Amino acid sequence: MNALRKHIHPGWLIIAPLLVMVMALYLGPILNILWLSVTDPEPGFGNYAKLGESDALIRILWTTVRICIITTVFSVTLGYSIAYAMMHCHQRQKNYMLTLLLVSFWISILVRTFSWLMLLGRRGLVNVALEDIGLIAEPIAFMRNELGVLIGMIHYMIPYAVLPLLVSMQAIDQRVMDASRNLGASGSQTFLRIYLPLTTPGLVASTLLVFILSLGFYVTPAVLGGGKVLMVAEYISVQLLVTLQWGTAAMLAALMLFGVLAMLWIMSRFMKLSTVFGGAAR
Amino acid sequence: MQDKQFMKEMLTDSAQAYKQGRMDRRTFLALCGASGVALTAVMAGDAEAAADHVVMWNWGGQSEECHGSAIGDAFTASTGKGLRFDTSGPLEGKIKEMVESGNVTADVADADLFNAVSLGPTGHLEPIDYSVVSKDKTLPGYALEYGVSVILYGYAFVYDTEAYGDNPPQNWADFFDTAKFPGMRSLYKWANGSLEAALMADGVAGDALYPLDMDRALAKIKSIKDESLYWGSGSEAHSMCVNGEVSMGMVWQNRGRNIENDTDGRYKLVNNQALAMPGAYIVPKGNPAGAAAMQFIATAQEVPAQLALLDCLGMTPSNPAAFGQIPEDQQPYAITSAMNIDKIVYNDPTWWGENGGDAVNAFLDTIS
Amino acid sequence: MADLANTGSLQLRDVTKMFGTFRAVDSVNLDIQKGEFLTLLGPSGSGKTTLLMMIAGFLDITHGDIALDGASIADVPAEKRNFGMVFQGYALFPHMSVRDNVGYALSVRKKPAPEIKTRVDEMLELVQLQDFADRKPTQLSGGQQQRVALARALCFAPPVLLLDEPLGALDKKLRVEVQEQLKDIHRRIGTTFIYVTHDQEEALSMSDRIVIMRDGSIEQVGTPKELYERPATRFAASFLGKSNFITQGVKTFALRPEKIDLRVGQGGDDARTSGTIRSITYFGSMQRIIVDTAQGDEIEVDIDVWRNQEALSVGAAVDLLWQDAAAVELKET
Numbered sequence: 001m002n003a004l005r006k007h008i009h010p011g012w013l014i015i016a017p018l019l020v021m022v023m024a025l026y027l028g029p030i031l032n033i034l035w036l037s038v039t040d041p042e043p044g045f046g047n048y049a050k051l052g053e054s055d056a057l058i059r060i061l062w063t064t065v066r067i068c069i070i071t072t073v074f075s076v077t078l079g080y081s082i083a084y085a086m087m088h089c090h091q092r093q094k095n096y097m098l099t100l101l102l103v104s105f106w107i108s109i110l111v112r113t114f115s116w117l118m119l120l121g122r123r124g125l126v127n128v129a130l131e132d133i134g135l136i137a138e139p140i141a142f143m144r145n146e147l148g149v150l151i152g153m154i155h156y157m158i159p160y161a162v163l164p165l166l167v168s169m170q171a172i173d174q175r176v177m178d179a180s181r182n183l184g185a186s187g188s189q190t191f192l193r194i195y196l197p198l199t200t201p202g203l204v205a206s207t208l209l210v211f212i213l214s215l216g217f218y219v220t221p222a223v224l225g226g227g228k229v230l231m232v233a234e235y236i237s238v239q240l241l242v243t244l245q246w247g248t249a250a251m252l253a254a255l256m257l258f259g260v261l262a263m264l265w266i267m268s269r270f271m272k273l274s275t276v277f278g279g280a281a282r
Numbered sequence: 283m284q285d286k287q288f289m290k291e292m293l294t295d296s297a298q299a300y301k302q303g304r305m306d307r308r309t310f311l312a313l314c315g316a317s318g319v320a321l322t323a324v325m326a327g328d329a330e331a332a333a334d335h336v337v338m339w340n341w342g343g344q345s346e347e348c349h350g351s352a353i354g355d356a357f358t359a360s361t362g363k364g365l366r367f368d369t370s371g372p373l374e375g376k377i378k379e380m381v382e383s384g385n386v387t388a389d390v391a392d393a394d395l396f397n398a399v400s401l402g403p404t405g406h407l408e409p410i411d412y413s414v415v416s417k418d419k420t421l422p423g424y425a426l427e428y429g430v431s432v433i434l435y436g437y438a439f440v441y442d443t444e445a446y447g448d449n450p451p452q453n454w455a456d457f458f459d460t461a462k463f464p465g466m467r468s469l470y471k472w473a474n475g476s477l478e479a480a481l482m483a484d485g486v487a488g489d490a491l492y493p494l495d496m497d498r499a500l501a502k503i504k505s506i507k508d509e510s511l512y513w514g515s516g517s518e519a520h521s522m523c524v525n526g527e528v529s530m531g532m533v534w535q536n537r538g539r540n541i542e543n544d545t546d547g548r549y550k551l552v553n554n555q556a557l558a559m560p561g562a563y564i565v566p567k568g569n570p571a572g573a574a575a576m577q578f579i580a581t582a583q584e585v586p587a588q589l590a591l592l593d594c595l596g597m598t599p600s601n602p603a604a605f606g607q608i609p610e611d612q613q614p615y616a617i618t619s620a621m622n623i624d625k626i627v628y629n630d631p632t633w634w635g636e637n638g639g640d641a642v643n644a645f646l647d648t649i650s
Numbered sequence: 651m652a653d654l655a656n657t658g659s660l661q662l663r664d665v666t667k668m669f670g671t672f673r674a675v676d677s678v679n680l681d682i683q684k685g686e687f688l689t690l691l692g693p694s695g696s697g698k699t700t701l702l703m704m705i706a707g708f709l710d711i712t713h714g715d716i717a718l719d720g721a722s723i724a725d726v727p728a729e730k731r732n733f734g735m736v737f738q739g740y741a742l743f744p745h746m747s748v749r750d751n752v753g754y755a756l757s758v759r760k761k762p763a764p765e766i767k768t769r770v771d772e773m774l775e776l777v778q779l780q781d782f783a784d785r786k787p788t789q790l791s792g793g794q795q796q797r798v799a800l801a802r803a804l805c806f807a808p809p810v811l812l813l814d815e816p817l818g819a820l821d822k823k824l825r826v827e828v829q830e831q832l833k834d835i836h837r838r839i840g841t842t843f844i845y846v847t848h849d850q851e852e853a854l855s856m857s858d859r860i861v862i863m864r865d866g867s868i869e870q871v872g873t874p875k876e877l878y879e880r881p882a883t884r885f886a887a888s889f890l891g892k893s894n895f896i897t898q899g900v901k902t903f904a905l906r907p908e909k910i911d912l913r914v915g916q917g918g919d920d921a922r923t924s925g926t927i928r929s930i931t932y933f934g935s936m937q938r939i940i941v942d943t944a945q946g947d948e949i950e951v952d953i954d955v956w957r958n959q960e961a962l963s964v965g966a967a968v969d970l971l972w973q974d975a976a977a978v979e980l981k982e983t
Contacts, residue, residue, distance in 0.1 A: 056647035063650070114521075122466075123526040144511050144527065175741035178708055181729040183755035184806065193758070197745045227471045227512020230650035238646065241375035242472060243639030244400070 030257070037254045040247035047251035057248075061255075064232040067146065067221070068214040071153045075210045076203065078154070079161025083202075086162075087169045101159050109156060113223045116152050117143055144226030152220040160213060161206045168202025204267065212260055232256060335364035336571045336578045339388035342369030345595060349392075352590035357581040363574055374401060377566055381406045386568045389575040395560035398429025399635020408565040414576040419583040419601040424560045426631065431560030432582045433597035436535035436617040436626065437475030438556035440542070440549040445529045453555050457530055458483035458502060460509045465529025468522045469503070471512035473645035474634065476503060478557050478627070479532060488555060488627030496641065500648045512649055523549050536596035539615045551614065553622045559629045560600065592616055657719050658684040658809035658842040660705065664714035667700050667866075674700045676866040677714065684809075687836050687843045691853040692863035693889070698846045699814060701863070705844065706812050707731045718809070734803030734811040734841070738818055740795050742787040748774070748798050749783040755806035773801040776835060793824050800835070810842045817852065829856055850890050854878065862886050878906075882981050894949045895980075902980045907952040909976035912939060913969045914961040921969035925949070930962060941968060 012019075037047050051057055086097045104112075119125050120142035127139040142148055172195070180190040218233040232252055239249035336357070338349055346367050354365035370376070372391035378401060380386055391397075401407050407428040417425040424431035441451050442465070451463050457479065460467070469476040477494050480502035486495070503510075511527060513519040516534050523531045523541050531549075533541060538551030563582060565575045581587060588599035589607060598616040599605060605618050613619035617626055634641070660682040667675040675697040682688050690698035703709040705716060707728030715722050723731055743751050750757070753770040761769075774780045777797035787795055796816060803811055816832075817825045833856055836843050847853055853860050854874045862869040862877065862885070870877060870886045881887035884895060887904035894905040916924045925943035932955070939951045939962065949970060 056643070056650075059647075060650065117521070117525065121525055121527060173739070173741060175737045175739060176743060178706075178728070179735070179737055179741040179802075180743070180754070180758075181708075181727075182706060182731075182733065182735045183758065183802065184729050184732065185754070185758040186729060189758050193754075194743060222514055223518065227469075227514065228507075228510075228650055230646055235646070238472070238642065241373040243642050244374055244378060245639060245643075246375075 033250045033253050033257075036246055036250035040250065041245075047247040050248065050251070051255075057252075060230050060232055060235050061252075063230065064215065067149060067153065067229070067231060068211050068217075070150055071157055071214045072207055072211045074150070074154045075157035075161040076165075076206050079158050079165055079206060079210075080199075080203070082158065083162045083165035083169055086166060101162055104159050109219050110223075112156060113152055113220050116148070116155070116224060120148070120151065143224055144228075146225065146229050148224035148226070149221045149229045152224045153214060153217055156220060157210045157214060161210050164205035164209060165199065165202045168199045168205070172198050201271070204271065208263070208267070211263075215256055215260070335366050336389045336574050337366045337368055337387060338390050338392065338578070339368045339370070339372040339566075340392040341371045342367075345369075345392065348591060348594035352594055353578065353582045353587045356584070356587060357578050360581065361574065361577055363571070363577075365578075372397075377401055377564075378404075378406055381567045384568075386566050386570060388566055389569040389571040390563050390565060390578055393429070393562055393564050394634075395424060395426065395429050395431050395562035395631035396629075396634035396638055398426050398562055398564050399632050400638065401564070402426070402428025406567050408567055408569060408575070410565070410579070411573065411576040414573070415580050416583055419603065421560070421600055421602065421628075423628075424562075424600060424631070426562075429562040429564040430579060430583075431562045431600045432579065433561040433588075433591055433595075434558050434600045434617050435561055435597055436556045436558045437470065437479065437532055438535040438538060438551055438553050438617075439479075439530055439532045440523055440538060440551050441531075442523075442526075442529045443548055443550050450550070451530060451552065453552075454479045454483040455485075457532075458506055460506050463530065466509055466511060466527060467506055468511045468513055468519060468528045468531040469649075470519075470532055471514045471646075471649070473642045474638075475532065475557050475559070475629075477641065477645065478629070479555075482555050482627070491627065492630040492633045493637070494633065494641070496644055500644060503645070503648055507649060510649070520544070535617055536598070536615060539596065553614070553617070554625045556617055556622065556626045557629055558598075558617050558626050560631055561597065562631075659719050660810065660842070660844075661717040661720065662701075662705075662714070663717070665701065665704060665716060666712050666714050667697070667704060667709060668712040673866050675704065678866075678868055680861065680868065680871070682842060682844065685840045685842055687833070687845065687856060687858045689845045689847060689853040689857035689860045690863055691847060691850065691860050691890070692869075693848055695865075696863040697866035698848075698861075698863045700866075702812055702814055702844065702846050705810075706733055706735055732806070732808050734806070734808035736796075736799045736803050736811070736813045736816040738815045740787075740799040740816075740819075742795060742798055742802070744787055747784050747786060748779060748790070751787065751798055752801045752805050754802060759806065769805060770801075773805045776804070776838075777801045777831075792820050793828055796820065796828060797831075800832070804835075804839065804841070808841065810844065813843060813845045815847055816845075817847075817849075825852070832856065854890070860890070862889060864889075880978055884980055887978070887980065892950060894947075896947070896949075896977065903977035904980055905949075905972060905977050907938065907950040908936070909972055910949065910951045911971040912941070912951050912953055912962075913971065914966055916967045916969055918969045918971075920971055922971055923947075923949075924967065924969045927962065927964050927966045927968060929964060937962075941970060943970070 038045060040047075082097070082101075086094050089097075117124065121127070122139045122141075122143070124143070126142070127136070130136045131139065142151065176194060176198070177190055180194045181187075185193065216233050217231060218237065221229045221231045222234050236249045236252050239245045239252070338354075340346065340349060346369055349367070350365060358364055368388050372388070372393050374393075374397050377391060377393070377397070380388065398407060402409070409427050410425070410430050412425070415425075415430055417430075420431045421434075439451075439454075439457055441463075443450070445465055446463055451457055456463055457467065469479070477496070477499040478491055480499040481491055481495060482488060484498055484502045486498075511522060513522060513531075516537055519531060519533045520537055520541055522528050523533070524544050533551075535551070535553065535556050541549050542551060563579045565579075569575055582591075583601055585599075585601060585604045585607065588601050588604040591597045592599060592604075592608065592612060596615060598618050599608070600618070602618075605620070605623065608616045608619045613621050616622065660680075662678050662680040662682075665675060665678045666673065678697075678701060690701060692698045700709060704711050707723075707726065711724055715724050717723060718731075743754065746754070749770055752773050753766045756766045756769060770783070771780070774783055777800055779794060779797055779801065782790060782794060782798075787798060790798065796819075799816070817828055820828060829852060845853075845856065857874055859871060859873055860877050861871050864885050870882045872880075877886060877890050881890065881893070881904050884893075884902065884904070887893040887895070892907055894907060894910070896903045896905055913921070923943050923945065925941040928940045928942050928948070931938045935955070936952045937955050939953065941949045941951060943949060951970065
């Protein structure tokens with residue numbers, strides 16, 4: 001017992017029940033998914049072999065990755081400018097912006113999705129207005145296609161992109177920027193050589209967050225894509241609920257899990273993940 | 283799994299017995315203890331359900347109110363048992379999951395008849411007790427071992443009278459002819475109905491649809507893919523028409539009236555070649571209320587319930603005895619009314635039950 | 651090193667900074683000589699850092715003018731002023747090596763790599779950090795970081811070096827050591843140093859001239875010795891060193907504690923005043939004695955510890971003596 005005490009900090013005992021619960025609630029289902037993916041409908045790697053056999057699966061995966069990448073690039077870029085603007089405006093305006101940002105978290109994704117239809121649909125406000133002033137003869141197809149999915153997803157993701165960036169920008173010592181200017185660097189030199197590198201952990205965190213969240217998108221592509229933009233999350237749910245191919249669903253879920261883990265692993269080769277996830281930027 | 287099932291059944295049986303006073307409390311507690319089930323769980327959940335009500339698993343919204351007034355009231359009057367609802371939507375996968383988890387909390391699921399074909403033989407459903415439920419109070423072929431059609435819905439289409447006012451589209455062939463009828467179309471995203479419509483458009487006779495020629499159907503679907511949107515829910519189909527996104531839209535036929543009203547008659551329902559879909563009540567294996575579920579289904583088959591469902595939900599009766607009693611103003615929107623019954627075709631639940639999964643995936647592959 | 655022979659003098663004319671209605675710096679006039687080590691000394695809120703930031707170009711001046719060698723630089727942005735600066739907390743670039751930090755100013759000026767390397771090596775040698783070129787700033791001690799900041803600020807041979815409390819983060823022992831190094835470097839390169847501190851000892855030991863600031867204005871300017879020996883105001887006298895204040899009629903005099911002698915017993919002819927000892931505090935190198943005078947004043951006296959060891963005790967009656975020159979008449983109270 002004493003030997004054990006030496007190696008196990010008593011603090012662990014206090015949080016042990018919680019740990020066990022977390023393990024059971026998180027690891028259990030994950031293991032179950034992995035198990036299903038190699039046992040349903042029959043034991044073996046048949047489900048994974050489908051990846052090589054089915055063009056449809058590959059296309060769905062590719063659609064998902066493509067949309068997630070584009071969404072991530074735009075969300076993080078726009079998020080960066082928003083966070084930057086928030087950091088460099090007056091406290092009052094910053095508070096307004098932060099409030100708007102947080103309010104958008106409370107609006108349900110369904111409401112937001114349908115708002116886009118109202119705004120940019122075939123007979124939405126924008127198209128009707130453009131037609132009325134004679135700029136266009138035919139409505140522009142903003143919605144019910146991949147563009148619509150991207151607009152909806154980017155809009156949804158921007159607040160998620162902003163927050164980690166804001167945190168990393170707030171951590172920057174203004175004097176470091178002053179030092180760069182004092183040493184003769186122009187505004188753009190200071191931005192590229194100092195500001196950007198110092199906000200890189202925030203950029204990485206924001207990119208990871210947006211990309212991973214995007215992978216699981218379901219409602220927005222289903223509605224704004226007009227049924228033609230099929231992403232993995234929706235496909236998984238169809239396999240679970242409609243076609244009962246649980247093995248395929250589990251395989252795809254496992255694939256996404258491995259994909260995300262692989263991404264984190266690759267990241268960790270280039271930078272300390274602890275800095276990305278809010279550890280000290282050292 | 284089987285053990286769990288058995289234990290559950292034994293417990294619910296004994297809970298019932300306990301409630302009815304056939305078993306004393308001590309024996310009941312001992313049984314609970316022996317099976318390792320917490321008394322409170324049985325008391326609060328299954329036992330209570332077993333004793334005094336049936337849980338209907340439906341899709342929420344209006345159906346909760348309508349199922350209550352159309353079936354529930356009569357059921358309570360005749361059996362003394364109440365009706366409760368689970369409105370989370372009994373998708374096939376959810377039924378399978380519920381039964382396999384051993385925690386069955388619903389008695390009657392408002393599902394499709396093809397679900398009875400795919401889930402029945404795999405042991406996920408209770409067989410229909412045709413000593414209680416009547417085979418004659420539904421259409422021939424729609425009383426299956428594990429499910430019986432209680433209502434009908436259907437796939438028809440609406441069109442924009444402003445776009446095609448002078449020469450309106452008549453059938454699925456017109457629907458798929460985007461040269462003669464230019465404009466956007468909408469189809470159901472999960473293949474059902476869309477495949478049949480495509481085959482009819484391609485010249486297959488309504489009574490010779492099954493087994494579906496998938497390649498032929500998908501080729502037809504693909505031919506108007508650029509002009510097509512696909513909807514996944516009734517409200518989405520509705521909004522695609524009301525928002526003017528499509529000039530012709532496949533819809534659930536019972537939604538036709540709402541679309542006509544909400545567009546002030548600009549969109550008009552076409553029932554010709556509409557595909558009648560058997561909506562079925564099925565019973566998850568090991569349901570808590572046991573045989574009471576069958577009584578509930580039997581109640582739903584009665585003509586008054588059938589007509590009340592049509593009035594409240596727009597779901598068409600499947601009991602032929604009710605067909606002649608459909609009120610005149612509802613006839614255009616009831617798929618088996620006198621004015622429609624000769625124009626429609628019938629879904630084959632057996633084909634869908636056996637091939638549905640692959641068909642959906644092939645369809646998704648084509649449209650995405 | 652670049653030719654600094656004819657550059658590095660600064661002229662401040664009526665320099666004023668308003669924050670809203672608050673006058674942070676109020677009409678400062680100051681001529682800073684080329685090569686001078688000038689210290690801006692004052693408590694926090696006295697405007698010394700604001701003044702430095704205006705010289706650096708990070709703050710606009712509300713009115714007045716700042717000129718370098720006679721030519722106004724008021725409208726020249728910070729990055730074009732070519733003033734080196736050592737920031738409070740150093741503000742090193744945490745993602746760059748020591749070498750890249752030091753070479754930054756040359757690198758943004760697009761100097762060729764070999765030239766940068768040579769110059770950086772030279773600077774690292776100046777601050778004795780040759781062996782640390784490839785470390786990151788966080789791998790260095792506070793004193794080393796301070797030297798990197800210095801090397802970085804001096805690397806492009808600025809005519810003026812601004813230092814904003816550069817030793818504030820160091821512990822006391824290290825501070826004395828770094829003061830020596832700073833002075834040494836100043837002597838060797840001949841750049842004008844403008845040094846902001848609130849530490850009077852630092853100011854006294856390093857500066858050629860000290861500017862004492864108070865509430866945004868200059869209180870007094872002079873060499874350390876002038877300021878210490880002849881403080882002009884009560885504020886100057888008490889901020890730089892310790893001082894007793896003696897009022898005679900309408901005049902007030904400052905009297906440094908170490909310039910007072912103390913004799914046990916009372917009533918000597920030469921006594922300026924007399925009183926009783928209230929407390930004795932032992933400091934090792936000297937002892938501080940507080941005397942309550944007959945007039946009701948309290949006077950501090952610093953005397954050597956070896957004197958009058960036995961006779962000095964709390965409650966003892968003493969005479970206080972000092973030379974005429976020791977009491978400095980103040981302009982105002």
